[in-house]
Amino acid sequence: MSHRQLIRAKHQMDKSNVIRKCRNHLWCVIFSSILFWFFLFYIYSSDLTSRKNVVRPLQNDYSIGVLSQEPNSLRETENDSETNTPPKSTENRVQPNTEEGDLINVQQLQKKDPEIKSSNIRTIADEGQTLSEDAEPEIRPLLTKTEDQSLTTEEKVELIHEPAITEQVGNPQSTVEARQLKRDEIQSAVSRLKPTSNDEEEEIPVEAREEKNVVEPVNRTWSNPISAKEKIEPVNQQSKPKSDMCSGRYVYVHRLPRQFNDDILKECRKISMWTDMCRFTTNMGLGPPIGNSRGVFTNRGWYATNQFALDVIFSNRMKQYKCLTDDSSMASAIFVPFYAGFDISRYLWDFNISMRDSASLALVKWLTRRPEWKVLGGRDHFLVAGRISWDLNRLTDEESDWGNKFLQLDEAKNMTTLVIESSPWTGNDFAIPYPTYFHPSRDIEVFQWQNRMKRLKRRYLFSFAGAPRPGLSKSIRGQIIDQCLASRRKCKMLECYNKSNKCNNPSNVMKLFQSSIFCLQPSGDSYTRRSAFDSILAGCIPVFFHPGSAYVQYIWHLPKNYTTYSVLISEIEVREGKVDIEKRLLRIPKVQVIAMRQQVIRLIPKVIYADPRSRLETLEDAFDLAVQGVIKKVDRARKAIRDGVDPDAGYAEANSWKYNLFGTEAPHEWDPFFSKPKRTIS
Known part of the structure; x- marks a missing residue:
């Protein structure tokens, strides 16, 4: 083979x-x-x-202890629940946080309910980090995004610390209804934190997000009735019965004849002899927008606002108030939309007293006939006059005497009048901040500006923007200007008395204050200055020379401990040549200066008025604090009347500055400053 x-x-x-x-x-x-x-x-x-079994974790005994605003953290919670993996115990667990008390104390919860186990509590904390009190803000920039981008949770938390939302879910033996109720509460809390997805944020353009956050203004005039359907519900609040959301905060608004408000605006050219107020009453009283060609401002929320435009600004903000009611019996306070400041501005010069008093007399006549007035005799009524108290506080009927006598009327003494400067010796007028140039429509705009002011490097130790007052014998402005000019390396001067009048340009003023550590705020024709609030807005520490310039004025908006945010140098010592301002400021320790500047920046939301065409989400502005102050004052008066006590009894009106600020008429170190009532600083 x-x-x-x-x-x-x-x-x-x-x-x-x-x-x-x-x-x-x-x-x-x-x-x-x-x-x-x-x-x-x-x-x-x-x-x-x-x-x-996916839905089981929603009904078992594992609970969400703290709902974070961090989207990723929230998704991690949901993933853990879907895999039915018990969360790790939070005992002896250290969470990075921003405020003491934000973490859940497991032992305290166990004391309240022994059935709660530490393994049944889930904690999701914001991983923010606050700025150290002794850290130099210029060295630690807080915002690296562009002004048009949104802040992260860590950046927001440096300026405003919101308490965490805590939900405690029942144990496994609780009824199905109770667990379902808690589940609904959790879902409600989660819905308030939306959008929680980074993808959702990326899909929405910046313009769309802005439009989404802006609350459309209600087309409402105070001459027409306000229906219940037009009431604006509070935002960013848990769903509660309507009776609870605004309990103790309702405001009723009188429907005044047009002669007291709208007709005055129609004659806006007569409001001021030297200024065209028609220009400044546009945009709900904010005035024309300010360009940002010099990079002094941010791109949104800035307007050339007149310092006397508060009448219309406040009235338009009231239209956006969360707790308006058309039932006066439910109201804690009653707003009178009379443009008292605009009214007297028309007649301050070259008009007889009958013309100056005519609108005020007509108003009280109209009010006293209303049934709402008769409930408390007008003690629950309040109005706004965007002028200083002296313009409405004429003491005599002499033609040569200044202003009208609105605040001297018996009916007006029962009401509360909000002015930009109050009299230390009368008890029915309260000061609220001058309007500044900044009117944000969203919280994020405030946060961005605050962080920007923290990062600024400031070249000058102190600065002054103003003009001398040679006609006032006791004015110290001349000495201040001399000291500033003698210290050119440490002080920057912005002259406001030449033909160019650079102080009329908001960019010049804000640029000066942004470059200064301290801003001098001496008295002028009266105790107060709008410049003081411009300096706070710029993160510049105000230096006052009289307690009547701020401390006894804005008791609802500024801290009672004035040393935390300002410096007081006696004008008496300056006048006598006993004080070197530069040396006095240099003696303040750097750590204290940093702490004061941080406090000034924290005050920014409290001294600005938000855009009346929108609404801030969580922050309270100067309008909100003013309404709160009025309601508390009315509540005290109502309680005193129920107890059969005169609400104004207990202190002499001449000591109202002392009583309102300290609650006593005892002797005080500031008594020499207020020894004699006077209309202007002379």
């Missing part, structure tokens, strides 16, 4: 062996296939079971 035949025979033999082997082990193949299909069926069944 040839070699080729041998190979062919061997190949056929091997092939037959393979076939025989496969036939012998065919049962193995069949068995393996059966096992494989059983395995696939098992996997499929397990997947179905896991899907059916």
Whole structure:
């Protein structure tokens, strides 16, 4: 047999062996296939079971202890629940946070409810980091995004610390209804934190997000009735019965004849002899927008606002107030939308007293006929006059005497009048901040500006923007200007008394204050200055020379401990040449200066008026604090009347500055400053 035949025979033999082997082990193949299909069926069944159990974590005893505003953290919580993995115990767990008390104290919860286990509490904390009190803000920039971008949670928390939202879910033995109730509360809290997805944020353009956050203004005039449907509900609040959301905060607004408000605006050219107020009453009283060509401002929320435009600004903000009511019996206070400041501005010069008093007398005549007035004799009524108190506080009927006598009327003495400067010796007028140039429509705009003011490097130790008062014998402005000019390396001067009058340009004023550590705020024609609030807005520490310039004025908006945000140098010592301002300021420790500047920046939301065409989400502005102050004052008066006590009894009106600020008429170190009532600083 040839070699080729041998190979062919061997190949056929091997092939037959393979076939025989496969036939012998065919049962193995069949068995393996059966096992494989059983395995696939098992996997499929397990997947179905896991899907059916997805909702179980929502009803078991695992709870969300703190809902963070951090989207990723929230998604991690949901993922843990879906895998049905018990969360780790939070005992002895250290969470990075921004405020003491934000973390859940497991031991305290266990004391309140022994059935709560530490393993059943989940904590999700914001990983923010506050700025150290002794840290130099210029060295630690807080905002690296552009002004148009949104802040992260960590950046926001440096300026405003919101308490965490805590929800305590019942134990496994609790009823289904109770667990469902807690589940609804959790879902409600989660919905308030939306959008929680980074993807959602990316899908919404910046313009769309801005439009989404802006509350459309209600087309409402105070001459027409306000229907219940037009009431604006509070934002960013948990769903509660309507009676609870605004309990103790309702405000009723009188429907005045147009002669007291709208008709005055129609004659806006008569409001001021030197200024075209028609220009400054546009944009709900904010005035024309300010460009940002010099980079002094941010791109939104800045207007050339007139310092006497508060009448219309406040009235338009009231239209956006969360707790308006058309039922006066529910109201804690009653607003009178009379443009008292605009009214007297028309007649301050070259008009007889009958013309100056005519609108005020007509107003009180109209009010006293209303049933709302008769409930408390007007003690629950309040109005706004965007002028200083002296313009409405004429003491005599002499033609040469200044202003009208609105605040001297018996009916007006029962009401509360909000002015930009109050009299220290009368008890029915209260000061609220001058309007500044900044009117944000969203919280994020305030946060961005605050962080920007923290990062600024300031070249000058102190600065002064103003003009001398040679006609006032006791004015110290001349000495201040001399000291500033003598210290050019430490002091920057902005002259406001030449023909160019650079102080009329908001960019010049704000640029000066942004470059200064301290801003001098001496008295002028009266105790107060709008400049003081411009300096706070710029993060510049105000230096006052009279307690009547701020401390006894804005008791609802500024801290009572004035040393935390300002410096007081006695004008008496400056007048007598006993004080070197530069040396006095240099003696303040750097750590204290940093703390004061941080406090000034924290005050920014409290001294600005938000855009009346929108609404801030969480921050309270100067308007909100003013309304709160009025309501508290009315509540005290109402309680005194119920107790049969005269609300004005207990202190002499001449000591009202002392009583309102300190609650006592005891002797005080500031008594020499207020020894003699005077209309202007002379």
